[in-house]
Amino acid sequence: MKPATFDYHAPRQLKEAIELLAKLPNAKILAGGQSLVPMMNFRYVIVDHLIDLGGLDELRGITLGNGLLRIGAMTRQRDLEVSPEIAKHCPLMSEALRHVGHRQTRNRGTIGGSLAHADPAAELPAVCAAYDATVHAVSVRGIRQIPFREFAAGFMATALKSDEMIAAVDVPIWRLGHGHGFHEFARRQGDFAITGAAALLDVGVDNVVRRATLTLFGVTASPLRVEAAESRLVGQPLDAGAIRAAAAAAWLIEPISDIHAGGEYRRHLAQVLSSRALNDAARRAGVTA
Amino acid sequence: MSKQGTLITVNGKSYGRVVDARLTLADFLRHEINLTGTHLGCEHGVCGACTVLVDGRSVRSCLMFAVQANGCEVTTVEGLAPDGKLSVLQQAFIDNHGLQCGFCTPGMLITLTELLREKPQPSEQDVREAITGNLCRCTGYAGIVKAALDAAQRLRNGAGKAGAR
Numbered sequence: 001m002k003p004a005t006f007d008y009h010a011p012r013q014l015k016e017a018i019e020l021l022a023k024l025p026n027a028k029i030l031a032g033g034q035s036l037v038p039m040m041n042f043r044y045v046i047v048d049h050l051i052d053l054g055g056l057d058e059l060r061g062i063t064l065g066n067g068l069l070r071i072g073a074m075t076r077q078r079d080l081e082v083s084p085e086i087a088k089h090c091p092l093m094s095e096a097l098r099h100v101g102h103r104q105t106r107n108r109g110t111i112g113g114s115l116a117h118a119d120p121a122a123e124l125p126a127v128c129a130a131y132d133a134t135v136h137a138v139s140v141r142g143i144r145q146i147p148f149r150e151f152a153a154g155f156m157a158t159a160l161k162s163d164e165m166i167a168a169v170d171v172p173i174w175r176l177g178h179g180h181g182f183h184e185f186a187r188r189q190g191d192f193a194i195t196g197a198a199a200l201l202d203v204g205v206d207n208v209v210r211r212a213t214l215t216l217f218g219v220t221a222s223p224l225r226v227e228a229a230e231s232r233l234v235g236q237p238l239d240a241g242a243i244r245a246a247a248a249a250a251w252l253i254e255p256i257s258d259i260h261a262g263g264e265y266r267r268h269l270a271q272v273l274s275s276r277a278l279n280d281a282a283r284r285a286g287v288t289a
Numbered sequence: 290m291s292k293q294g295t296l297i298t299v300n301g302k303s304y305g306r307v308v309d310a311r312l313t314l315a316d317f318l319r320h321e322i323n324l325t326g327t328h329l330g331c332e333h334g335v336c337g338a339c340t341v342l343v344d345g346r347s348v349r350s351c352l353m354f355a356v357q358a359n360g361c362e363v364t365t366v367e368g369l370a371p372d373g374k375l376s377v378l379q380q381a382f383i384d385n386h387g388l389q390c391g392f393c394t395p396g397m398l399i400t401l402t403e404l405l406r407e408k409p410q411p412s413e414q415d416v417r418e419a420i421t422g423n424l425c426r427c428t429g430y431a432g433i434v435k436a437a438l439d440a441a442q443r444l445r446n447g448a449g450k451a452g453a454r
């Protein structure tokens with residue numbers, strides 16, 4: 001249970017980090033290390049070079065402007081969890097973070113690391129899918145902005161090229177007063193979810209849904225937006241019937257089967273959790289459906 | 290560069306060593322500076338026995354390399370009772386049957402020390418949530434939760450400090 005030997009690099013500047021990444025063979029980025037280091041300890045991952053971003057203060061922090069929250073890739077999950085800005089503008093993320101690992105792993109784990117790792121059952125990628133976030137990828141070739149939809153390329157796979165790393169993620173802000181809901185089912189608190197659902201609802205004074213997103217995770221290779229549910233909601237008055245119809249759209253998905261659960265069971269969970277998430281979102285948007 | 294210098298302050302004392310980059314902070318504590326109070330149960334981030342405070346925050350020392358802790362301040366279970374005098378939390382563990390074999394105890398104490406510092410008035414739910422990342426195979430957790438709540442009460446009544454800075 002000890003990792004194989006590697007060379008360690010601790011760049012002080014982003015420029016230095018991307019130059020190392022471009023130049024070194026079989027190199028990997030070390031962010032918070034809460035997924036990578038266990039994999040190295042098991043020797044599932046053996047690297048020749050580890051580039052630690054821990055010293056790059058420029059990659060840490062949350063800024064607000066232009067209708068966006070910009071979150072530096074090395075911002076720790078625990079800092080996001082307790083951030084008043086996140087709680088105010090991106091409440092779905094605050095709630096989702098309580099399900100991410102444990103206090104000790106959130107103290108080290110970062111948002112960039114979680115997105116780059118791209119576990120299908122992870123919470124932060126689901127939140128990014130729900131808000132249509134944009135990932136900033138940097139390399140010696142420059143900066144590339146990747147819509148999250150394209151970024152999440154498949155099972156533990158992203159659109160990052162081998163010389164690229166995440167510098168930040170932009171999360172578009174929804175109108176204050178929008179509702180959110182987040183539910184997941186895991187065998188134990190802090191485990192990866194077997195299935196989870198995240199809902200966002202923006203409801204007008206006339207009770208008509210202006211915007212809606214429903215995102216499932218743990219069911220397919222990457223987070224899944226249930227567009228059929230979203231289109232059943234937008235433009236419609238929000239009531240119990242509308243929520244039921246939207247949640248029922250979760251039956252249409254084709255979930256994966258693995259040792260944790262079969263596809264049929266996941267489909268059942270998807271529908272139940274969607275319904276709970278949508279109901280929470282409706283209540284928080286001020287509607288009792 | 291697979292060997293690297295690292296300077297870590299542990300329980301107020303600084304230790305400079307040249308180590309393998311792959312040496313975990315846990316092994317640094319146990320083998321380089323002989324502080325064996327930090328336990329290793331799984332070495333892949335599941336059990337929480339190896340929890341220490343790094344710059345005041347609880348982390349799993351099996352998932353951090355000693356070179357990453359360069360320049361950091363680390364507190365281990367030994368640091369909770371500097372002159373052999375138990376912290377309020379440690380005493381509460383004894384009084385409430387918060388341990389049996391003691392293997393999980395260092396990690397539990399460190400995690401709960403952080404919780405009590407952040408939240409002097411935790412609910413039972415807060416305590417249970419804080420220790421979701423710490424496995425105990427003996428106590429069934431009831432004594433641990435009771436000990437944490439009892440320590441919080443004693444601290445609010447003005448008994449000592451939670452133990453760590």
Ligand code: FES
Pocket residue numbers: 328329330331332333334335336337338339340349350351352
């Ligand atoms: S030894 Fe570190 S979490 Fe188990």
Ligand code: FES
Pocket residue numbers: 387388389390391392393394424425426427428
């Ligand atoms: S007291 Fe034995 S594992 Fe907790």
